[in-house]
Amino acid sequence: MPIDHLMKTVIISPGIATYGAMLIGGVVRDAGHEVRLSTALNAGDADVVLLSLFSTQHLMDPAIRDFVAGVRASERPVYIGGPVSAYPEYVLGELAPDAVVVGEGEETVPRLLGRGVSPDLPGIAFSDGGRIVITPPAPPVPVQYRPLPLIPDDIGRQSIRGANAYIETHRGCTGACTFCQVPRFFGREIRSRNLDEIRKEVRAFREKGAVRLSVSGGTGSLFGYHGEIDDDAVIALLQMLAEELGPKNVSAPDIRVDAITDEILEAIRKYTIGWLFYGFESGSDAVLRQMGKGVTVAQMHEAVERSRQHGLKVAGCFIVGYPTETTEDYEATKEFIAEEMLDDVFVSVAEPIPKTPLADLVLRTPHERNPVYAPHEGEYRSLRLTEAEARWFDLSQHADMYKPLLHVVTDEVFNMYLAEARKQGEDVRRVTALIERYEKGGDER
Structure with missing residues (x-):
C-alpha cells in the first residue's frame, strides 16, 4: 500500500539491541522519521514495524510469527531485515511479512518507508499473489561515513560476552x-x-552509558586490509578505542589465526582487555579443510604460542557434530585442547545456516550418518544423546579439566551442560528440518 513519506517507526531486535538494528535506526532517524528501538515484541503506536532478526531460530519462533500476524492484521506494514535476509524465501514463508530487506539495508530501508513495496525498488523480496519476487540487489553500501546509530539509553546495562555492544x-x-x-x-x-x-561513534556510545565496547566485523585485524594485513591501521584503531574508553574496556575478539602479526598482538596486549578469541573450530586438519577454514592445526598451535609470548589470554571456539567429523577427528580436537590448555573454550554444535555450503552438505547427508541425528553409543549412552550432543557435552567438560584455573564439574554444572547439549541438538535439527522443507520439499530421507 502507498506510504506517506514520514513514518512513526519501531525497529525491533528481539532480546538484544544489535549493532545492525541501532545502525538502521540512525539511518531512519536521519531520513526524518520518528523512530524508536525495542528489544521486545511491542509495536506500540508505530505506523510501521521493522524486525531485525539475526538467527534462523527466529523464523520458527511462534511468538514472532504471532506478532507479525497481529501487526499485519492491524493494517500496519511489517518489514524484516538482518542476517536472515540472506534466505528471503524462508522469511516470507515462515513469517509472512510485507517484505524482506535483502542484504545491506542503509539505502533500501528509507526508500521502503517512503515508497512502500515496489518491484522497482532494489534489495527487497515480497510475495505477489503467492509468487515470490526478489528484486535486483542494492549496490554495496559505502561504510566510511554514515549516520550515528540510534543508541538505547540503557545500553550500559546490556552485556554481550562482557561488552555493552559490538561496533x-x-x-x-x-x-x-x-x-x-x-x-x-x-x-x-x-x-x-x-x-x-568510528571515534565519533564510540563517544556517542560512551555518552549513552556504554562502558566496554568490542570490535566487530568478523575478523578484527582485517581493519584497513588491502591485500595484506595493515598493522598500522589496526594499531591506530585499538589505540583510539583505548584513548576513548580506557584499555581495560576494549575487547578485540574473533581473530583468524592467519591474520595476526607480532605488532598487532602487542597492540592487543597494550590497548585491550588482553584476550583473544580464535575460531579454531577443530583440531583435525581433515575437518578444517572440509570447513574451508584455510588454516592448519600447526598454524593454530603457532598462534597460541605467539599470543602467549605477548602475555595474552587465549580463548577458542570449536564446532562439533560437523557432518563429516569422525571419532578420530573429534579426538584430535580433544588433544588440541589438552595440549594448549586454553583460558576459555566455547563449543557449538554445527548449525547449517541456510544457503551456506554447510547447509548443502547437510542436505546431502542421510540422517543416519549425520551426528546431529545418529544416537550416541558410547559412555553417555544412558543419557540418550545424539552423537553431536554427546560430543558437545564431553568437550565442554574436557575443556574445563585443562583450563589453567581449576574448574570443578559439580552436579549443577553437569546438569547445565547436559541441558545445553540437548538444546543445541534440538535447535540444529529444527533448522535442518526447515532447510529440508524449502530445499527438498520436505522429502523424507
Missing part, C-alpha cells in the same frame, strides 16, 4: 568458511570505516 569497524571477510554467512552477506572485499567516524 562495526569494517565489512567483509577474506575467509570462505563453509558454515559462515559473513562473506556471503557482505562480500570478501574488505570495506573499512573512517577512523575519525
Whole structure:
C-alpha cells in the first residue's frame, strides 16, 4: 500500500539491541522519521514495524510469527531485515511479512518507508499473489561515513560476552568458511570505516552509558586490509578505542589465526582487555579443510604460542557434530585442547545456516550418518544423546579439566551442560528440518 513519506517507526531486535538494528535506526532517524528501538515484541503506536532478526531460530519462533500476524492484521506494514535476509524465501514463508530487506539495508530501508513495496525498488523480496519476487540487489553500501546509530539509553546495562555492544569497524571477510554467512552477506572485499567516524561513534556510545565496547566485523585485524594485513591501521584503531574508553574496556575478539602479526598482538596486549578469541573450530586438519577454514592445526598451535609470548589470554571456539567429523577427528580436537590448555573454550554444535555450503552438505547427508541425528553409543549412552550432543557435552567438560584455573564439574554444572547439549541438538535439527522443507520439499530421507 502507498506510504506517506514520514513514518512513526519501531525497529525491533528481539532480546538484544544489535549493532545492525541501532545502525538502521540512525539511518531512519536521519531520513526524518520518528523512530524508536525495542528489544521486545511491542509495536506500540508505530505506523510501521521493522524486525531485525539475526538467527534462523527466529523464523520458527511462534511468538514472532504471532506478532507479525497481529501487526499485519492491524493494517500496519511489517518489514524484516538482518542476517536472515540472506534466505528471503524462508522469511516470507515462515513469517509472512510485507517484505524482506535483502542484504545491506542503509539505502533500501528509507526508500521502503517512503515508497512502500515496489518491484522497482532494489534489495527487497515480497510475495505477489503467492509468487515470490526478489528484486535486483542494492549496490554495496559505502561504510566510511554514515549516520550515528540510534543508541538505547540503557545500553550500559546490556552485556554481550562482557561488552555493552559490538561496533562495526569494517565489512567483509577474506575467509570462505563453509558454515559462515559473513562473506556471503557482505562480500570478501574488505570495506573499512573512517577512523575519525568510528571515534565519533564510540563517544556517542560512551555518552549513552556504554562502558566496554568490542570490535566487530568478523575478523578484527582485517581493519584497513588491502591485500595484506595493515598493522598500522589496526594499531591506530585499538589505540583510539583505548584513548576513548580506557584499555581495560576494549575487547578485540574473533581473530583468524592467519591474520595476526607480532605488532598487532602487542597492540592487543597494550590497548585491550588482553584476550583473544580464535575460531579454531577443530583440531583435525581433515575437518578444517572440509570447513574451508584455510588454516592448519600447526598454524593454530603457532598462534597460541605467539599470543602467549605477548602475555595474552587465549580463548577458542570449536564446532562439533560437523557432518563429516569422525571419532578420530573429534579426538584430535580433544588433544588440541589438552595440549594448549586454553583460558576459555566455547563449543557449538554445527548449525547449517541456510544457503551456506554447510547447509548443502547437510542436505546431502542421510540422517543416519549425520551426528546431529545418529544416537550416541558410547559412555553417555544412558543419557540418550545424539552423537553431536554427546560430543558437545564431553568437550565442554574436557575443556574445563585443562583450563589453567581449576574448574570443578559439580552436579549443577553437569546438569547445565547436559541441558545445553540437548538444546543445541534440538535447535540444529529444527533448522535442518526447515532447510529440508524449502530445499527438498520436505522429502523424507
